[in-house]
Amino acid sequence: DEGLIAESAASMTSGERDSTYVSGNAAMIFRHNLDSSVATINKEVWDNSRVMGLLKGPDTDTPVSMTYFEPVLAFNNDHPELTKAFIKSYMEHYKQIYVTGSRGTLPTRSDWHSDEVFNTPIYNDVTEKCLPSMQFPTWPVKGYYTAYNQVEGELLLQSITQEILMGNDDLEGLAKQTDEKIQKALDEAK
Numbered sequence: 475d476e477g478l479i480a481e482s483a484a485s486m487t488s489g490e491r492d493s494t495y496v497s498g499n500a501a502m503i504f505r506h507n508l509d510s511s512v513a514t515i516n517k518e519v520w521d522n523s524r525v526m527g528l529l530k531g532p533d534t535d536t537p538v539s540m541t542y543f544e545p546v547l548a549f550n551n552d553h554p555e556l557t558k559a560f561i562k563s564y565m566e567h568y569k570q571i572y573v574t575g576s577r578g579t580l581p582t583r584s585d586w587h588s589d590e591v592f593n594t595p596i597y598n599d600v601t602e603k604c605l606p607s608m609q610f611p612t613w614p615v616k617g618y619y620t621a622y623n624q625v626e627g628e629l630l631l632q633s634i635t636q637e638i639l640m641g642n643d644d645l646e647g648l649a650k651q652t653d654e655k656i657q658k659a660l661d662e663a664k
Contacts, residue, residue, distance in 0.1 A: 484639035495519070502526075525599035528607055539608045624659040 483491070495503040496515050513520035528537035586592055625631065634652045642648060
């Protein structure tokens with residue numbers, strides 16, 4: 475109502491949102507992985523960016539954030555030594571995916587937190603403000619990952635935000651509609 479969010483934001487792609495923020499034309503951005511590549515584009519924006527504390531709704535006293543894990547899983551198989559070799563190699567070279575690839579994700583190993591790439595105000599804010607409340611979206615529900623992929627792939631959770639940004643103020647109706655879509659994805663994944 476106060477015009478704090480541009481109407482065009484609802485239809486922006488993530489790249490357009492990033493570009494608007496990095497160029498200094500937006501005061502804030504909702505982003506799960508703002509990475510250090512911002513510093514190479516606009517050092518002033520990167521130096522002045524911080525992470526807000528987690529938001530919480532009216533139904534809880536404790537904020538919760540959702541995170542995910544990298545899909546490197548080892549199961550019992552006929553090639554345990556090959557599996558161990560793959561995991562060892564992955565962990566030895568994993569850091570470069572995030573350092574040179576500017577992925578913006580938290581390091582998997584705690585001994586990497588002190589690395590200059592991860593020792594920034596953004597990463598420190600996430601570590602202090604978000605990590606303590608993060609939960610995996612797919613645990614402990616068995617068989618949920620297929621449905622989760624459906625929910626994520628169809629942007630079911632993001633569509634409610636887009637509706638609100640476009641002026642839909644029927645929050646109960648939007649919540650009901652989103653719940654129904656998610657339930658359908660869960661049912662179809664069984």
